[in-house]
Amino acid sequence: MPTSLSTTRATDEPSSRVLTARNDVLIANGLEAVKRDDGISSALENAGIPLAVNGSFTGAWGTAGSISGTYYYAFRYIDDEGIPGALSVLQSDTAASESTISYTNIPTSSDSRVAGRQIFRSTAGQSTELYLDVQIDDNSTTSANSTKSDATLSDPTNTRLRIDAPDGLVNARRFGVPPDHMGHLAYHSNRVIASGSVPYSVGHAIVTNGSATVTIVGGTVASVMDGRKFNVQGSTAEYTIDSVDTGANTLTLSVNYAGTTDKFAPYTVHKGKEEWRRLRFTYPGEPESWYTNDAVDIDADYSAEQRVIAHYSFNSFVYVATQTRTYRWTFANDPAIGDFYPTEERGLLNKRCYCYVENYVACMDREGIYLFNGGTANPVSNVISDFLREKVFWHNAKWFHAASIPSEETVKFFVCLDGSRYPRHSVCFNYRTLRWWWEEYPWPIASSVSVPVASRKEMLYGGPQEMVLIGSKYADLPDQQRDLSARYSVSAATQLSVTLSSPDWLEEADVALGPIAIVSGRGKGQARQVLGANASTGVVKIDRPWNIQPDTTSKAVLGAVPYLMATKVFEVLPGSEAPGLELTVTPTDHDASLDVLNYYNYRATATDLSQRSLSEGEWKVTEGRPEAEFNIGRTQTVGSMTDAEWDGNVRFPLELGHDGRGPATVRHLQIEVQGYQARDQVVLHGLDVNGVE
Amino acid sequence: MWQRQYSVGDSIPLSLVSRNASGTPTLPDSAPVAEIYDSSGSQVGSDISLPIRDRYGRDSAGTTNCYFGRTFRLNSSFAAGRYMILYKWIISSVTYESTDHFDVAYAGDADGCVISMGAYPTPVGHAVAYDTESGKTLRGLRPH
Numbered sequence: 001m002p003t004s005l006s007t008t009r010a011t012d013e014p015s016s017r018v019l020t021a022r023n024d025v026l027i028a029n030g031l032e033a034v035k036r037d038d039g040i041s042s043a044l045e046n047a048g049i050p051l052a053v054n055g056s057f058t059g060a061w062g063t064a065g066s067i068s069g070t071y072y073y074a075f076r077y078i079d080d081e082g083i084p085g086a087l088s089v090l091q092s093d094t095a096a097s098e099s100t101i102s103y104t105n106i107p108t109s110s111d112s113r114v115a116g117r118q119i120f121r122s123t124a125g126q127s128t129e130l131y132l133d134v135q136i137d138d139n140s141t142t143s144a145n146s147t148k149s150d151a152t153l154s155d156p157t158n159t160r161l162r163i164d165a166p167d168g169l170v171n172a173r174r175f176g177v178p179p180d181h182m183g184h185l186a187y188h189s190n191r192v193i194a195s196g197s198v199p200y201s202v203g204h205a206i207v208t209n210g211s212a213t214v215t216i217v218g219g220t221v222a223s224v225m226d227g228r229k230f231n232v233q234g235s236t237a238e239y240t241i242d243s244v245d246t247g248a249n250t251l252t253l254s255v256n257y258a259g260t261t262d263k264f265a266p267y268t269v270h271k272g273k274e275e276w277r278r279l280r281f282t283y284p285g286e287p288e289s290w291y292t293n294d295a296v297d298i299d300a301d302y303s304a305e306q307r308v309i310a311h312y313s314f315n316s317f318v319y320v321a322t323q324t325r326t327y328r329w330t331f332a333n334d335p336a337i338g339d340f341y342p343t344e345e346r347g348l349l350n351k352r353c354y355c356y357v358e359n360y361v362a363c364m365d366r367e368g369i370y371l372f373n374g375g376t377a378n379p380v381s382n383v384i385s386d387f388l389r390e391k392v393f394w395h396n397a398k399w400f401h402a403a404s405i406p407s408e409e410t411v412k413f414f415v416c417l418d419g420s421r422y423p424r425h426s427v428c429f430n431y432r433t434l435r436w437w438w439e440e441y442p443w444p445i446a447s448s449v450s451v452p453v454a455s456r457k458e459m460l461y462g463g464p465q466e467m468v469l470i471g472s473k474y475a476d477l478p479d480q481q482r483d484l485s486a487r488y489s490v491s492a493a494t495q496l497s498v499t500l501s502s503p504d505w506l507e508e509a510d511v512a513l514g515p516i517a518i519v520s521g522r523g524k525g526q527a528r529q530v531l532g533a534n535a536s537t538g539v540v541k542i543d544r545p546w547n548i549q550p551d552t553t554s555k556a557v558l559g560a561v562p563y564l565m566a567t568k569v570f571e572v573l574p575g576s577e578a579p580g581l582e583l584t585v586t587p588t589d590h591d592a593s594l595d596v597l598n599y600y601n602y603r604a605t606a607t608d609l610s611q612r613s614l615s616e617g618e619w620k621v622t623e624g625r626p627e628a629e630f631n632i633g634r635t636q637t638v639g640s641m642t643d644a645e646w647d648g649n650v651r652f653p654l655e656l657g658h659d660g661r662g663p664a665t666v667r668h669l670q671i672e673v674q675g676y677q678a679r680d681q682v683v684l685h686g687l688d689v690n691g692v693e
Numbered sequence: 694m695w696q697r698q699y700s701v702g703d704s705i706p707l708s709l710v711s712r713n714a715s716g717t718p719t720l721p722d723s724a725p726v727a728e729i730y731d732s733s734g735s736q737v738g739s740d741i742s743l744p745i746r747d748r749y750g751r752d753s754a755g756t757t758n759c760y761f762g763r764t765f766r767l768n769s770s771f772a773a774g775r776y777m778i779l780y781k782w783i784i785s786s787v788t789y790e791s792t793d794h795f796d797v798a799y800a801g802d803a804d805g806c807v808i809s810m811g812a813y814p815t816p817v818g819h820a821v822a823y824d825t826e827s828g829k830t831l832r833g834l835r836p837h
Binding site: 001002003004005006007008009010011014015017019023025027029035037039040044202203204206217218219233234263264265266399421422444446447448449450451452460462463464465466467468496512513531532541542543544 | 697698699700702703704720722723724742743744745748749763764798799801802804805806807808809810811812813814815816817819820821822823824825826827828829830831832833
């Protein structure tokens with residue numbers, strides 16, 4: 001049973017996760033504080049330890065003694081692993097022959113990760129290096145005393161802390177918290193790097209001229225928006241957000257809104273333009289040390305197109321991508337003194353639209369899909385550019401994602417080809433055969449990740465209903481039993497259900513939410529989602545009404561995965577014998593069939609292959625239906641004879657029917673093979689078309 | 694209009710074009726609201742404000758499209774049965790209404806889609822962590 005780590009995460013932006021050198025995982029989405037998962041605890045923690053702020057914290061010398069001089073002191077928070085936060089601002093007090101420094105009003109932290117405080121003090125007269133004076137192993141004590149002499153403080157066994165390193169770099173205050181406005185994290189050269197300042201535009205804003213109050217409708221006001229900027233889209237005026245009210249879902253601007261009152265204003269909340277082309281990074285080996293000045297910018301172009309989307313590590317460099325361009329970032333030890341070199345004018349659609357493929361990075365931007373070798377981009381999707389331009393719904397591109405499947409030598413880009421919020425389709429590319437195809441899924445697939453399973457990498461996919469699915473060659477339903485029938489006879493049907501004979505699933509959950517398809521008989525070709533399946537009665541409820549209600553002539557398949565293959569357009573050879581085709585398939589061990597359709601002369605609709613119903617051996621055509629249906633089961637029954645070892649080869653004449661026309665009028669011919677795969681994999685070895693070129 | 698059958702955890706579309714009495718798309722006085730009622734007439738959950746979509750979109754006549762919508766995830770409050778969506782909007786102090794219907798046919802998982810995932814080693818085995826539409830983050834061990 002999975003462990004619930006949090007129940008209140010923001011969901012308007014996908015998260016980015018990075019494994020650190022400490023084997024913790026940092027999680028960022030740009031809409032809330034970066035979180036940390038140590039892999040063991042049952043809850044997420046805030047990444048980074050809060051900055052120590054003095055407030056009323058005071059150290060005062062007293063009680064007669066031998067200590068004299070000006071002493072500097074400060075404190076910081078630590079967690080239960082001793083990971084520290086940044087040191088507070090130095091304060092000082094002068095001792096005049098005294099013995100005890102009393103610390104009072106020691107601040108506590110509201111962050112539950114804080115498990116203690118450390119108070120550091122200098123030796124007399126210097127503020128370059130401090131030493132651990134008091135260790136408090138709780139987050140509640142508010143006072144403490146120390147009588148340590150300079151000799152005790154500076155003992156080599158005591159913890160010491162330089163304010164700045166000998167080379168002048170910041171030291172004591174390097175332990176900052178990760179930036180909460182950046183939505184992408186990646187690891188490189190022993191550092192965690194953050195990029196991709198996230199703009200928030202969900203819903204609309206109610207803005208009133210002369211009022212500082214902005215109400216967000218259909219979006220969620222988060223506490224991290226405090227201090228960010230607010231824009232009404234189409235206006236150049238930018239306002240600082242002074243405070244937020246997460247209960248009322250309102251923002252309060254630092255000044256009154258000066259634009260036109262609008263009850264339905266499209267808006268953006270963002271960190272500030274200076275963060276749009278910025279990357280931030282940690283101290284090496286310290287994934288939770290984010291000093292605020294440790295940042296670099298790529299060239300100044302603050303148009304929305306040139307906002308940094310993400311970055312990735314590849315071939316010992318870091319590549320930083322905007323929507324339309326990729327830069328190579330090189331640095332030796334210090335990222336702050338590295339250089340950016342523009343590479344190709346190709347970028348990334350979002351922070352999840354890239355994956356590693358052998359010696360390349362497969363990426364997707366608005367122009368399409370390309371393979372990037374670190375210097376040049378190979379625009380492999382040019383051959384399908386029309387498809388991408390016309391079919392992809394770019395509106396929800398934020399949720400597109402990429403997956404690399406080495407075992408299949410395939411990359412898949414999950415996109416929306418309909419108006420759904422999350423991708424229900426993928427554009428697939430086999431980088432060995434250079435073939436393209438697209439896939440449709442019965443559910444949204446909103447995320448993916450590669451995991452080691454046994455000895456190889458497998459892809460896991462994020463499905464609906466909190467399902468995590470593993471990709472495989474077979475239809476993979478939740479808790480699917482592998483011995484479901486290949487196909488079921490329909491004994492009854494209503495608009496929103498079908499009754500299957502001899503139901504053999506044990507529980508409703510075995511088949512619920514999976515697909516069901518009518519593969520033969522009345523209603524053939526319809527597919528629906530199962531929303532209920534009674535294992536006793538065989539009644540299967542579906543999500544949407546049948547267009548053509550099945551009857552007792554119908555056969556259904558549970559867990560059916562549709563497939564479709566289309567050939568190129570052939571030209572019929574003049575004077576050749578009548579065209580025909582020859583199929584070679586792997587015979588299936590269970591009932592299965594596939595359909596062949598025939599398109600003449602670039603028609604959009606398939607040709608009726610028969611003016612009357614006819615069957616011969618492995619195939620049959622049905623009057624009024626365009627397809628020829630082929631039985632591809634290993635056991636074939638022809639009349640009274642049964643062949644239990646069909647060889648998988650069948651020939652089919654294409655001259656039947658032609659809508660009443662003679663074959664001489666057929667100039668161009670295209671073949672489609674389609675069907676539903678479930679119990680057995682359908683393998684088409686060959687499709688030979690005679691009389692064409 | 695009847696939408697379709699859903700399961701708990703599915704997201705349903707809530708959408709309308711705010712029109713006046715003449716049927717002309719007209720911006721309302723404030724954001725329209727959707728209320729969902731079960732078959733006994735009890736409201737499920739609270740009012741749902743609908744944000745505008747494509748604020749500056751125009752039809753061929755130059756009229757603002759006045760299209761409001763969002764998706765709404767069916768949580769565990771939605772038992773099996775038929776539900777009515779009541780849309781309300783106000784134009785110049787006149788209230789307008791329209792309805793949609795849908796059915797819930799399967800219990801499902803109220804947490805919805807898995808929207809982000811990550812995999813990494815932990816001291817107790819390889820883990821897969823994932824975020825759901827409901828705002829949960831979960832961690833499972835030793836996939837498959």
